[in-house]
Every structure is written in structure tokens, then in C-alpha cells.
Amino acid sequence: MSDEATPATEAPAAQSKESSCESTLACDKLALLFGSILCRLWLGVRALQTGIEKYSGQKAENSEVEAGGEATGLYAGSTEKAYSLEYYTGVPEGLRSQFEAEPLMIGFALNIFDKLLGPALIVMGITLLLGVGSRISLLAQGLLYTGLTWGLILLNQGSGIAWLGTHIILIVLALNLIKHDRLVILKKW
Numbered sequence: 001m002s003d004e005a006t007p008a009t010e011a012p013a014a015q016s017k018e019s020s021c022e023s024t025l026a027c028d029k030l031a032l033l034f035g036s037i038l039c040r041l042w043l044g045v046r047a048l049q050t051g052i053e054k055y056s057g058q059k060a061e062n063s064e065v066e067a068g069g070e071a072t073g074l075y076a077g078s079t080e081k082a083y084s085l086e087y088y089t090g091v092p093e094g095l096r097s098q099f100e101a102e103p104l105m106i107g108f109a110l111n112i113f114d115k116l117l118g119p120a121l122i123v124m125g126i127t128l129l130l131g132v133g134s135r136i137s138l139l140a141q142g143l144l145y146t147g148l149t150w151g152l153i154l155l156n157q158g159s160g161i162a163w164l165g166t167h168i169i170l171i172v173l174a175l176n177l178i179k180h181d182r183l184v185i186l187k188k189w
Helices: 002-023 029-053 093-101 107-130 134-154 158-180
Strands: 056-067 070-083
Touching: 029 107, 029 134, 029 158, 093 107, 093 134, 107 134, 134 158
Parallel strands: none
Antiparallel strands: 056 070
């Protein structure tokens, strides 16, 4: 008789546990979906725009100064931000020279980062925003940020290391929430 009573007493406890779970934010499927989308959106925009910025530079313009409608022979220079393939730098020149002076920096790794950093960030940003292979894209982003962290550790750039650590935490959070994301093209990957 005690065997039959046990399941009957467990059922209400399980039901109350289930109903309390439904009322909390941690069990709210919509909140988990929104959290996943926001993490993916933030990381995607961050990667995409960072990759695009690798193609930015300053375009200089000189224009002749006029006084009273007449040319003075003087020129005023101005610069404006522009984007072009000719401006591409994966690793900024100032950092590149510091990395080259670092004995633990692997030369071929620096060249790979210099050539591929911008395009890789753009591809990862687009795939995250579209939800195409989000897990693979997040893994690739995490590996990329780990490589960048290693470089900043060599240069003793504490604030940059902390920023990249924050990105890694967001990637881990996004990987944990991705199972709740229904707005993806390739859900498995």
C-alpha cells in the first residue's frame, strides 16, 4: 500500500515544481529566445563592423582658399574617413612593429592575422546575423579572439585582454543560449 501512495504524493509535488518553473524567467522560453537573439545580434554586429573598419582610412583633400571671391594661392587641407580595399590593414602598423619586435611572436601567424582578420570578422559577423551555422561561427570567433588575446598578452595590453575576455564570456553565453534560438538557417551547426 505504501508503494501505491508514493507515486500519488510525488505527482502534486512535481506539478507544483513544474508550474513554478513556468512562472520564472529562467524557464521562460520567450526570454531565452530573446537572450539568444540579442547575444547573436551583438556579437554579429561587433564582428561585422570591426571587419569593415579594417578597410577604413583617411582621405586627404586640399582646396584653395578664396578671399573676396579671388584665389589666394593658399590651400587648406582636410581629411575625411573613407573605406576602400587600398586602406586595408588587418594589424595596424604601430602594433605590427611591436609584434615584430616580440621574440615569442610567430612570424607566419602575424602575417596570417594581417591578411585574414578583416575578411574573417566580416564573414563571422554575417553568418551570425543570418543564423547560418551559428555554433561554428561562434566557435571560430572564440578561437580568433583567443589568438588576439595571446598577441595582446605578449604586448602586456591589460585593457585589451579584458575586453577580449568579455567577448569570450559573451560567446560562451551565446553558445549556451543558441539551442533556444529558432531564427536560424542551419540550426544544427
